[in-house]
Amino acid sequence: MIQLTHEPIDYQASVERVRSHSAGAVLLFLGTVREMTQGRQTLALDYDAYPEMAKVQMQKLEAIARERWPIIELEIVHRLGHLELGDISISIAFSSPHRREAFEAGQFLIDEFKKVVPIWKQENWSDGTKEWVHQ
């Protein structure tokens, strides 16, 4: 299941939904708003998206991961809009029979997400300037 939301992410609900009697492992990755980036202080982040394409790309990502690893249940939620320090921007939760594949799949999912899903963040620096992040 993939989702874009403007509300705070309820990661516990995701974890509960992916738990399974077939699973020996559950992995949850959260991206959170970090205060310091290369010596500069952030006050907040604003996330913008191209929602229709983001959903298509997220679904593709899920399909690719399911082809490569025996994922049982998977939920990816990304938050959009204005996020304060410490807020959760993304939650990736999934279950798998064994632990090793869980770490591989988790790293793949977040790495690929950051390459292909059309979402952009704008830094609100503490000096009052705003800046789009283009990694």
Added chain:
Amino acid sequence: MIQLTHEPIDYQASVERVRSHSAGAVLLFLGTVREMTQGRQTLALDYDAYPEMAKVQMQKLEAIARERWPIIELEIVHRLGHLELGDISISIAFSSPHRREAFEAGQFLIDEFKKVVPIWKQENWSDGTKEWVHQ
């Protein structure tokens, strides 16, 4: 923080405690009781431990991980006693500035945990037999 408990593990409390404004990533790994193991059906698991040594080894594990990766906050909780299908046996939650080190550290922590921490599980197979697991 490391903990052994006979109660269900409150992983959300762990995640909330490790979240930090210095963190860009939070990783949670849960081990859960899987029904099928190499074609055999489990009804439940019983976990036994040598608690004093388990705590020493868990603290060592935390110290080694903190030396190798810039972990901000870390909590490892292992449950002991009788666990039913789907129950959480271990929760490893921690925060780090960036995501890459999170996956490396997470894999290290669970792999090493399973090698050095004196905890043993006994399978309650569906045919009524019990068997200690010695991997």
Added chain:
Amino acid sequence: MTLTILLFAQAKDLAETARCELELPAGATVADLRESLLARFPRLQPLSSRLLIAVNSEYVAEHVVLSPGSEVACFPPVSGG
């Protein structure tokens, strides 16, 4: 054909619009669209080589031929997560 282009993030800010229409000859490719877009919005030039173009929610190669009715989007490298 007339194509509607959606713009996002810094591309939207630099172009000062979230969407625009471009008139392109039949058989025009993604490369042609890129050229036409930069001509229309010279302020996109600094992003130029990094500007991504998607057609119907998929990333496409420069030589792909555009069809009328396609949903085209133009944006800088993504930075979600």
Added chain:
Amino acid sequence: MTLTILLFAQAKDLAETARCELELPAGATVADLRESLLARFPRLQPLSSRLLIAVNSEYVAEHVVLSPGSEVACFPPVSGG
């Protein structure tokens, strides 16, 4: 010296006790203790080479010399997590 040995998991089940006392000469090593333990509990034999011995909550090498008052534990490979 008299050492108290704690037994866990399958080692406890096979020995049918969670603790025992062993009388060892001064200067005895972990290897000596292992031998003495297997002599006392022949039923531990199937676990023999896999039996782990810890002293004061640390894994120790076979040549380490034991001290009176050490907390010694004996158990099969761990399987937590």
